[in-house]
Every structure is written in C-alpha cells, then in structure tokens.
Amino acid sequence: METIKLTIDNKKAEVPKGTTIHKAARQMGIEIPTLCYMELHDLNIENKPAGCRICMVEVEGRRNLAPSCATRCEEGMVIKTHTTRVLNARRTVMEFILSDHPKDCLICPKSGNCELQAMANKLGIREIPGQEIAAMSTYRKDTSPSIIRDLDKCILCRRCEMMCNDVQTVGALSAVNRGFMATVAPAFEQNLEYSSCTYCGQCVAVCPTGALTEVDHTPEVLRALADPSKTVIVQTAPAVRAALGEEFGMAPGTLVTGKMVSALRALGFDYVFDTDFAADLTIMEEGTELLGRLNRHLKGDTTAKLPILTSCCPGWVNFFEYYYPDLKDIPSTAKSPQQMFGAIAKTYFAGKIKINRKDLVVVSIMPCLAKKYECQRDEFSTENNRDVDFSISTRELAAFIKQANIDLNNLEEGEFDAPLGESTGAGVIFGTTGGVIEAAVRTAYELQTGKKLERLDFTELRGLEGVREATIDFDGLPVRIGIAHGLGNARKLLDDVRSGKSQFHAIEVMACPGGCIGGGGQPLHHGNSEIIKARAAAIYTEDRKKPLRKSHENPFIIKLYEEFLEKPNSEKAHHLLHTHYFERKKKILVKP
Amino acid sequence: MKKIKSLADLRKSKADTLARIHAKEKIRIRVHMGTSGLASGAKEIFDFLTVELEKRSINGIVVGTGDMGYCFAEPTIEVTRPGEDPVVFGNVDKLKADEIIEKFIKNGYYVEGLLPVNYQTIN
C-alpha cells in the first residue's frame, strides 16, 4: 500500500494514501473537533459535506484553512491543528452557528445529548457577539406520526440527508432554499407525512441537535398508567434490552432484560410482556407461509410467488409500499410482532382477564420510530381502538425511567409475566440483521424435514455486510436466502426481484443499518459503530442463554394455538395476524 | 446547405460567402440586435430599415448581428457604403434612421450620433 509522510502538530506520521487529515490526526491521538462529520465504519456510512467548517486546520503553504474531514493528506504536508488562527476561526464559526440557533436548551429534547451543545461547551463559548441584531432563520414546525422536525435547530450538517438518500435511498429529505434560509426538508417544504418518508428514523438517529426528534408518547402513557379504569400492559422489543443500559452509563452491549422488566413494573405497568413472544408467533405464521409457497413452487405451481419477503419491519413495509407497489403481493402477509402482540393482547389476553379491549391499553417499547406510525395505521384498529395504543422508543423509555427516579443500575432482575412474556432465542434475534430469517430457518427446517436441527447458530446469516446471501440445506433441498439491512441495500435486492433476476426463496429486510439494534429509536450512537456491533453481540448472547431457541417449541405459543388460533395460517390466524398492503403514493399524496 | 467534408470545403465556403458579402454597389447595414440592442428598440429599426430600403429603391441589405458593446448608445447600427469603411451610428430611432438613409446612405454625409471607431481588431 502506498503511504504518505506528513507532520501534524510537529509530530511525524505515515498514513495510507487517500487518508484524510482528520483520520490521520486521530491515528496520532489528536482529535480534531467536528460537527457535521460522521462515520459508521463497519456500515460503510460516511458523511463529510465539509459544511460546518469547525474541523478547520492550517496547512503550510495553503492560502486558506482546510477542512480536515474532507482534505486528503499529501506527501510532506505540515499541518497545525491549534494555531491561534485556527482557534479564532473555529470559535468565530461556532459563534456564527450558535447565533442562528435557538437558545432554549432548557426545554429541548436533545439537551444533554446534543452535539452542538457539547461543542459550544468544549469551545468555551460564553457569549455570542452581535446576537442582539442577529436575525434567526425560522421555519414551520412539522409533526408527523413518528418524527418532529424543528428546523430552527438545524445546523445543516446534512447527516439526515445522507442517511435518507445515500444509505436508505428513500429520498424524502434534501437541502432546500438558499443561503441563510437553507435547510433540509422534503420537496417543496411539504410535511414529512406527505413525502416518501418511511419513518425509519435514521435521520433522527444521526441528527446532532434537536432539529429531528421522535414524537414523544410518554405523556400519554403516563396518563393511561394514572387512569385506574385502565389495565396497561407493555411489550418490549428484543433490541431494547441490548441498548437501554447505555442511557444509564452502562457499556454498550450490556443486557438489561431483567432490570428493564423491573423498571417497567415499577413504572406501574400491570403486565410486563415481551414482543419476543410475538416474534415467535410471527415465525409460526411467516414460516408456515414460506413453506406453503415454497412447496407449491416446488410442485410447479406458477402462482406461488417467490421469494417471500419478511414483513416485520414497518419502515421496510412503508418503503416497498411507496417504491414497489407492484410487488405488494410478494411480502409475507404476516403482521409485525408488535401488531401480532397487540392483536392477541386485545383478543386472547383481554378475554383471559375478562376486560373489554377498550379498557386494555397496550404500550410497546420499540427501538424504532416507524412503529409509532405502524400502530396508528387504520387497519390495525378495531372500532377506533388500536391494537397497540402507544409505541415509545428506547430513548423515551430511558427518559421515563429517569423521570420516575428509578435507579435502573441497582434494580433486581425481574421476570416477564405469563402468558405473553415467554419467548425463545429465535424471538430474541429478531433484534439484529439476519435474525428473523435465522429464526425462520430454525423452525421451517424442522417443519419441512421433520428432522431435528442439530446446529442452531447459522453464522452464515450473520454479520454487518449490507447485502448477504446464503444457501441453507433443508436436508437436500437448497433454500436460497438473501438478507439486506438498510433500505438502500434492500432496493438492490428488490430491483432484482422486480426484473425477475432474483434467485432467492426468501429475503429478510431490515430498514435500519444493523437491524433493530441500530433503529431510529435507540440510544444515539453519535457515529460510533462499535456500539452497534456490541448490541448485536448482546442479542446473540441472550439467544444462546435461552433454554429454548426455536419458536415452535415455545410452550405458550403451542398453547395459544391450542386454545385460540387452532393452527398456523388458520382462518382465525389470518384474520388476526395477517394484513395487506397499499400503494402508499396514492394514500399519502392526497393532501387533506 | 452543403455538408463540409474537408478543410478545403470549409475554405471554399469562406471564399464564396466573402464574395457575396463584398458584392459591389450594395449598401450593407448591420443592426446590432443583442439583448441590449433589442431592449432599446433595435428590432423596430431593423424592420424600418428593411422596409425603407426597398421603398426608396436602395440596393442594400440589412443584417441583424450581436451587440458591439455600445450600451450607452443603443440601438446602434453599422452602415457600410461600397468601398468605404463601415460607420457606426448610435441612439438610432426611426427619425435618425431616416436621416441616415437620406444623408449618409444616399449622399455620404455623416449625421450626428456617429460613433468613432476606438478599437483595433484582429479581423
């Protein structure tokens, strides 16, 4: 590999050709402050528009300062990262940015977690010269079912835009307007609700300030908890337990399943259940559907559509409903675990505890913002009563626990309630990319072959590669599987399906890079992809610790079918656990 | 229209056109019709001159061209009498155009508004 010799702050270094000044400095232990720059190394995601101009450094012989994030090292470069010229420029630019930023940190949802606030503090800004005559760029606030856009707080780092366009290829957000009024918005500054937005929340996950935040449903949850006439139950998604601890100072990858259960109980939920249970149920339905289609296909039935696409990710569902409506009969019709849980809770469980579904409030804790939208979909309500009443994110739960003065770190390990709290390892791995399909394989293999599966860890389905493929031997029948995480990667697989080139039998798609562990509702990673890797490892640890690791072995699932649903894909199961898809463009382009 | 298939073709085309442009006994008028010219009324002058040359039986041709840069004096026209140097007139309205036809084109007398040539060119 070709290398380059250079000097940074009087220290000599040798770096590979093509390295940026910022990375070269980091290798030497010099952390040049940045604001817009962000990199998620293992996911091949990098944002470097060189727009904030905070990371400027002095390069000998260059007329002006250089943005270290976007300037390549060159042979013999002599770089200074903290001359008075650099420090003054950095400070002045920061004053510019702050002069056009609201000062309402006291009530900002990002306060304490805001990269701009941290930078202001780091640079020791104590006043903003000229603030008294400085106009502010202000914009209409936009609230969608999942995401709030408060562009007064946008610093134009363009991370959201990069996520939305380059990574997710959703194309909902891009820079609009010029000069002082430039900001990031859907086309024509339309509301997010009327755009191609899938509510994947990746924009929120990377926003350094309070410009993009989730719609906070904790006040409604609190009100329900305080209402004595309501029975409030909660379900927690698999990825939440692998990340919640981060909000309480624990190392990324710390599993807090038991403590989380105790905290939820302490918050006043009447029953603490697990979405993992519904994940097992999803495998039963989806796996059966897969085998049904596969076997029909093998028998030469040309109406059997393959590949089957997973449908548990609501961001993904929104995506194909918008961009691939012609393929809407290809995904599995199985509802997502969240909605399966809601449907079962409001029927089976409400019946069990003998209350009206209207007096049962179902709250979900999700790593996801699209779940907020999903639970509000019309088709997931009965007589205006939603199957899942509120969906709150991991971050909202953490804030809720802190508000309630609950010391998560020192809580005892609690246990989920029965009957909707029991799950297998297969349900747990739903939280990471490749997990759903691995869980499906564990069940489908045994159902198809009638043999016991010896090896449960399908490592060939794991990892962070954007598009993965593997062929699993179903006792002589090769089942070809595709996996994509991140909607941009999903698009690649989908285009092949559309053009008829796809060779897969089943495809798993997760909208968020890394899967749910990297969801838009998770604690912010602030550009550290190690965090996402640690969460994935935690999920697999939880799986390995489970005594049961195949969905169809979950005794409560077996019981549910015996008592209520009869069998997978039964008429009742279809009615409660399956859904249909819409051409989303038609639905949303009608502005009320 | 003939396709130019070689450098020789190009040069022949050049010679042909030049011969036509410098045809004897023909008054040549260029009306400067770039944006500045048009904005100050060059089209009207172009039409006027075209009609009037014919009406007054003057053997001449009126051509629209780009501007020369005399924005302070638009519309401007350039008149070439056979065998003489071109002369540019500025601030040409219909009255002035009429005067130019009568005095200069017909009799060779300059009229007020003449713009002296103050550049050298590579042409």
Added chain:
Amino acid sequence: MAKQKKQLLVCGGKSCSSHNSEVLYDNLCLELEANALENEVSVVRSGCFGLCHLGPVVMVMPEKVVYVKVNPDDTRDIIAEHLIKGRKVERLLYHDPVSGKIIPEEKDFAPLKKQMRIVLRNCGIIDPENIEEAIAHDAYEALGRVLTEMKPADVIRIIRDSGLRGRGGGGFPTGLKWEIAYNNKSDEKYVVCNADEGDPGAFMDRSVLEGDPHAVLEAMAICGYSIGAGKGLIYIRAEYPLAVARLKTAIRQARDYGLLGDDIMGTGFSFDIEIRYGAGAFVCGEETALIHSMEGLRGEPTVKPPFPAESGFRGKPTNVNNVETFACISPIILKGAKWFSSIGTEKSKGTKVFALAGKINNVGLIEVPMGITLREVIYEIGGGIRNGKKFKAAQTGGPSGGCLTEKHLDTPIDFDNLLAAGSMMGSGGMIVMDEDDCMVSVARFFLDFTVEESCGKCSPCRIGNKRLHELLDHITKGKGVPADLDRLMNMSMVIKDTSLCGLGQSSPNPVLSTLNNFREEYEAHVTVKKCPAGQCRDLMEYFIISENCVGCTACARVCPVNAITGERKETHTINPSICIKCGACIEKCKFDAVIIR
C-alpha cells in the same frame, strides 16, 4: 456613388462638451460660412472618441486626420490651413509623449486603439444566426487546422505557451487545465462551457454568445480533441433567452454543416454539444456546483480536490472553461501562441472584456489588453465620470471583488495586480463609483447580493455573511460603535479563511477593501454618526441656516409631518426627531436655507 465628402467630426462626448466643444462646433459652422464652404463641408457632432484627456477632438474626414485639444479659437486655422490650403495644422496634432513624434492620422493613433477586440472580434460584425458569415470570418478554420495538422499535445502546448488564463475569475492557466484533463485517462470525458454569468451588471459572456456563438462551439471542439472528449455541454442561464436561442441555432447549423457531430471535416474526430440550463444561482458559476447542477443535483459546491479534471460530470474527467476563455482559443491557434503572449503583461496575457457600469459616461462592454490602467479605462474609453464628478472607486470582480481607488488609477490591470490591490479580476464586471457613493453602503450592497446567493452549505458563508450584512446595516443606520469595525474585520477574515468555495472565500472582499481603503468613512459612521458621502439616510439631518431663512413659511407649509416651526418673517427650525427626511422643504425653499448636514 459619389466621391467621399469632406467632413468634420466634432466629438460630442460628455467630456469634450464640458470643454467647450459646443462653442467649437458653432465656430466651425460660422467659419465655414464665412469662407462660403458651408455647402461643401459639413460639420457633425459624433459620439465619444474615447480621447477625453485630449479633448475636444476634431477629426477631418475622409483623410482621418485627428486634431486634439482644439479650442474654439483654433477653428480658423483648421478651416484656413487644412481645408483650404490642404496643410495640416501641426500644433493641433497629437504628439506621442514617448517618441515625441507627431501622429496625424487615425490609423497610427495609439490612444484611439486602446481597445483590442479578440474575444469580441465578430460581435456586431457577423450575423450570429448564419453560419456562413461566421465561416467567412474564419470560424472553424482553427478547428480544421487542429484536426488535420496537430496532435492533441501540440494544441495543448500552444495554449499553454500562449499564457492564456481562465477568464471566469480564478485565472487558472488554461493550457495546464487542459493538460490535466488530457492526462487523466478515462473512457469518457467532457468539455463544459461555463456560461452561468451571474455577476450583477456583467454581460460579457452573453454578448459573445449572442454575437458570435460559433467561436465558443469551435473552441469546445478543439478542447474536446485536445483532451480526448467527445461530448461538450454548455451550462447557460435560462435568463439568457436570446443567447440560448442563438446557441441552439448555431449548434443546429454546425451539425447540418458537419462541423459538429460525427467525423468532423472527414478527420474521423467526433464531437457534439448539448445545452444545459441553469436556474440563475450565482454559486453555480463555481465549477463543482455547476457540475452538480448539470447532474440534476442541488447546485452547491463540493471540496476540491478532486478537481473536475479528475472527477467531474458523472464522475468523469471534465474540463470546465468560461465562455470568454473559449472565445480566445481560435485566434490563438490561427495566429500563434507568440502573438497572443505578446499582448498583455508578464503573467496575464491577451485581452480582457469588461462590462463598464456605474457612474461612468460610456456604459458598455469594452475589450482591452491586459495591463491597461484603470485611468485609461475610465477616463479614455469610459468617457470619464458622469456629470463631471470626482472618481472615488471602481469595483472589479463583481460582488466578490474589491474596490480600486484613486491610488490604483495607474496600476496596470492584470490578475496579479488586482489581487495585490485587494480585489480580483473576476469575470470582468467594473462598477464605477463617484464622490456621492458611501463606501459602507457599497459594501452592504454587495453583501446583500452574496447573502442572497450563498448556497447555504457551509456555516461561515450561510450565517457569517448574513451577520456581516446585519452589522453593516447597523452601521449605516448610525447604531454602530467603534468596536464594530474590528468585528467586521475579524468576521471577514474568518469567512474568507473558512468558507468552502470561492463565493464565500471572496464574499467579504468588498468589506475588507472598503475598510482598508476608506476606513475614515467607516469611522465617521460609528463615531460622529455621519455619512461623509451623504448617502445614509439615517445619518442625515435637515437643517435651516438662519442667515438664509427669511421666514416665508413655505417649508413649514409643505412639511408633511409638521416638523418645521417658526413665526412668520423669523428663522424657522426643523425638529429632527419628527423630520422624515423627505426633502420637500429643500425643494420648496427659494433661499437655499435648508441644507442636509
């Protein structure tokens, strides 16, 4: 046709008029009558000769003898000696200041040849919608020679040796640019013509495209041959409908004639050109922003390197040149690198087209050799300052440039001298200001433009310029304090130092150059709260001089806000806290008693 008439041209330009050229004209007429020549010789007032420092000027036609500094009393000699006796009046002829030689005739008259038309060679000469006329004026001859006689490297060498530098603003050596694009190997390359002329008041490119579109098409094809590109794109503002229409016609005709398209002139070389429209964003003149705009993306710049020559349009090596640069190419090929490099200064070769605007008599386009002085441009070609006012400054380089002042009048204009003077060449706008212009307001005016035209991508340009503008506005309203000047300076320096592209890096130039050259004017605004040029409305005060006031009450009666009080036949006073500075009282007062101070 009859033999050419004897005629006298008297310069009727504004400068000569103020030196009695009118009396001169009358005297000439009278003198002719006295000699009974009024029917044989006519006297005509002409437009400005551009010889204002030598005026009034008289030219005798058809022999084109030029008399300079002619007094009304000199008319007798001109008539008696020149017209009647046929002897030139030597004392009125121009004496070359260097050689001391007498220059009698126009053709040798250097001051009349200040302008040199290379870029504008065919503008106003050919019919731009008739390719045959263009061909008659040597269009495509250079392309033909290049394709039949030269290798790409030869062409690049000629361009490099000519010393041609980019006319779009930066002044990057064109030959070098071509060479870099040539050296970047790729299956596809592009030639882009930047016709996104955005400087307020500048229209050099527009005139070339309207007057001589083939000059650009031909040069693009030559460039394509040299760097190995088969495709050209012209990025032009949609606000230039006439230029677009003529370009389209020109492209169509060139294709019909086989001068664009496949196998040009039977040489096997193929090159075609397409037009792309810009929506009028100033920043799209920056080459990376321009390329993004052509790709259908948001028109905003990205960090260089990579330069377009490495990765440009669709990620392929792309050579971007400005219209005026392209218009220089064919003459260089036809007349040689030596000829071109003999024009201009050591490091800036050839000519430059300027758009003269502002308080100058001869507003318009001029093309002058590099190295000409500002004095020559303003006082000779430009016909001097309007209404005989005093020159104060000239803004070059458009809103991103700086102002040149009286002390720069004799500095030769070229890329490097302008930079050294705190301004820049830019694309060639030149806005002239006189004593009535307030330099703080001027800086604010230009900032107004850059604030509007910033793409908003980087913080210093997006927010910093806005803050600069706000502070300037504050100062012109009399609300500034002395410390503000240091803040202006610091903000300007940081914006220059940290902005992403040329727009932001140069946008504080008007502030810095006015602050450097006219600091006392800024100080007057922030200390005594006065605008020395009397232009800042908020800093003016209407005042009645008691000695002149007769107490006629006319002003009080006309005042719309009753700010003027005073008894009849006694001195009136204006209450400044009520006065709205409408100026009605000044107009009404017959005794010059109301003044602005």
